[in-house]
């Protein structure tokens with residue numbers, strides 16, 4: 001009678017250890033699946049880089065951080081204008097308003 005109880009207890013203990021072990025390994029062994037959709041954490045501007053992160057679809061851990069290159073100015077057409085008898089050409093960035101002369 002006593003032996004049987006011991007055996008039952010031992011089996012329960014093993015089951016307990018196994019379940020804890022498998023739960024732990026399931027977390028630790030997350031292979032991190034990434035579906036390719038990034039989340040922008042910092043928007044890039046004309047002159048500054050931004051950042052985007054890719055998160056594991058299973059556990060939410062950030063698996064990849066990518067620097068988004070600066071966009072560069074998006075200048076419009078060159079426009080000629082004359083001031084003080086000198087003719088300049090100017091174009092203006094449509095995004096940030098930065099202007100460039102020549």
Ligand SMILES: [Zn+2]
Pocket residue numbers: 030031032033056057058059060061
């Ligand atoms: Zn994961």
Ligand SMILES: [Zn+2]
Pocket residue numbers: 046047072073074093094095096097098
């Ligand atoms: Zn710009």
